[in-house]
Amino acid sequence: MRNLPYIIKFFMLASVSLLLILLSLMVGRYGISFAEMVSFFKSLFADSVSIKPQVSTVILNVRLPRVWAAFLVGGTLSITGAAYQGMFRNPMVSPSILGVSAGAGFGAALAILLGLNSFMLQVSSFIFGTGAVAAVYAVSLAAGKKYDRNLTLILSGLVVATVFSALISILKYIADPDDTLPSIVYWLMGGLSGIEMADLRFIVVIAAAGLILLTMSGWKLDMMSFGDDEAKTMGINVDRFRFWVIAAATLLTASAVSISGIIGWVGLLVPHTARMLVGSKNSVLLPASFFTGGVFLLIVDDFSRTVAPMEIPLGITTSLIGAPFFIFVLMRSSKD
């Protein structure tokens, strides 16, 4: 597997993605027989074939947006996770390391408490998510050049995330337990249950742009993982490059989190899986992470929405799958 040419690997990844997207359209709580499924696909090409309106509603308006959302959110979180791991030279870093999730969570909780509609909720969580990272960046600049820049960033990320977690707790505390509290709690656990096509307009553009831009700078990320000093002596404007990677990654994560809520582990785990498949070179690893992450979250979400009549929050499923996998990765890497 490891020695196949990249082209073939990507062809395989893309085919697996497409196949899973198609399969995911076929599973769900609403029973659709295989025959109905076939006639639905026929009806897309021939007007003469008639189908039950429920079938087309379920497939086009319910499953399709959700499948896309799961794929895009999974891909987006994974590609930023991989980029951050390269940049911070640390395989244990996740996309939320700079506080974007905590900030977005606060923005969403605030919007729920203020009774804003779902679009404004997304806007609010996006703004607070990016704002949290901006604060982290500012704090790390203020800390000066005396210390390692990556370290000050991660530490300020920790601080800002803690502050936002505390703010979320305050909002949860003042939220009415019979009223807004369940919505806040559910949002924080992550899920795609209410997703519609219109919610995806923004993330499609951001994810596509992020995929291309980060992949193109994958080459420089490789050099960054040798350390700031070496990267500088090889001619990289390290501070500027780091700023742009953080900016791109933040936009990507914030746009994903704003529609899905907080989903942990994906951005940490998937890059490791992708690294096992295609190796460490970021220009290959980043797109591979995107597809692998998309497929991963798609499967997890299929599980979340079909296994029980109640939705299982995605944050729960990814963590349950994530924790054992993480131990597996640790054991594997300690053998190397």
Place this chain on the structure above:
Amino acid sequence: MNIIKIKITAFMLSCMFFAMPAHSRTITDMAGRTVSVPDKIERILPYDSKTSILLYPVAFDLMAAKAKLPGTKKYSFIAEEYNAMPQVDINSTEEVLAAAPLVVIAGVYESDGRFESFAKLERLTGIPVVVVDLSVDKLDRTYRFLGNLLGRESKAAVLIQFLDIIYKQTGSLIAENQGGEKRVYYCLGSTGLMTDPAGSKHTEVLDYLQMDNAAKIPVPSGGHATVNIEQILEWNPDYILAAGFRAERNAYQAITSSQRWATVNAVKNQRVYKVPSRPYGWLDHPPSVNRISGVIWLSGIFYRLPADIVKKQITDFYRLFYHYHLSEREYKALFE
């Protein structure tokens, strides 16, 4: 050593006895607990918000405060004196002691049977806790009990008379209308995907009206469950009742305008209803005497109780239980 212990115990016991009024009687509360209460109860404190609403119509002048609810704003369509009442957080022993009630009254469901927190409150404050039943079909008995306990028999009699009319009317409506379309989906929040499933104490009104809660899934500990839209299509309910959280948008708009819901029976037959929520929700939020207005309203929807009777009874209910005179315009505004 032992002598000191005995002295301390004696001191603590005497403190408790001093806190207790001299003339006390022993009663059995509605949960079968034996409680010692003063002969004349001049000052009471509701345990929580559902008890506050229960007590208000029968014993406003005795209430030291109403229960503190986080995030609570001013309530409309209830007498100003209720809004003006101070609030006490039952979890703060000091606040409870400062309010200095002679008795704390706690409304529960028969099924609850968990009284440790009441016993703890009694231990901490020395104030007896009297438990009363909140089941929607037994509120007449509850008011009779409260009337006797608090010496408010005549006030209680008016309320009991009204409740008896409603109970009798509901009984005969159910008897006359066996069969028919019975599946009801009750949703909360802005997306319409959060529900209180069958068996939840939050949907007791539906059970009482012998309607069929479409969401037959395990009841989560918080009471609320999130389901996905496919599951709802599969249940295909005949009625949808949308309760908005106070701070959030009601899902009514989303349900009636989205294509995803269009094939649901209730949407096709225009049987989607917004649950009125002022001053308290008509079906829940909190589950107390406020649900009687829901019983009346739903009798009109499920069992064709004539609209003028519904209106008359709702107006009477607001006058008797909320001490509020609903104008024609305000009555209409309730449903918007």
Place this chain on the structure above:
Amino acid sequence: MIQLENVSCGYGNKTVLSGVNLDIHRGDLTCLLGKNGTGKTTLFKSILGLLPLINGAIRYRDQSVREISHRDIARLISYVPQAHGTPFPYKVSDVVLMGQHIHASGFLGKPGRKNRETAMECLDTLGIEKLADKSFSRISGGEKQMVLIARAMAQEPSFIAMDEPTANLDMGNSVRVMKVARALKEKGYGVIMNTHTPEQALDYADKVVLLKDGKVFRHGTPDEILKSGTLTDLYNTPVELVDAIISNGEKRKLLVTI
């Protein structure tokens, strides 16, 4: 030629070295010697543009290094760090290719075929072309040092700065690395290196710079500078240099600690 004029350098406001005047020439191997903590690495970082100067100027062809960008410094001087690991396993050929970053000819600043060829040539020159497809994290310390030298060559600079290139290597690998350093200087690169081994300076250096107490203590050719007295002063431990004739009849100086 790199000229250091009255350079003071250090971290923040803390001056480590001051009043440094030095000329570093192409085709020379310049060795920096000094006790631990005398500022060898600090001076290195200043020359590489990684630390701002507190005072003075570093010039290359009469242009101040301060005024030119990282990219241009990278064209002028490349850096060979001590052999180290990376958190991720990159292929050796990719690591060497990184040196070609400033010369990247591919689409949107990515390396192209010409860059790959240059990188392979650098591996060839050092005779380590067989490592090309191996993972950088799985080769030996000596091999890593060679790969890092190849990467520095791939930058096509005029000068190569080596930070204690033999620090973690066994004797055989040390000798191989030093011979490569000599070969590089003979090709016309200006090689500047830090070392804790005065013998290497004796055997290979063209210029020696001794750092002591925050100043340049002595500098000049090894013959002028490396004497028993100065080395004893420098390291604060008695050292003697003895003349010896080795088996092929060559006359060498040997360093003996007492």
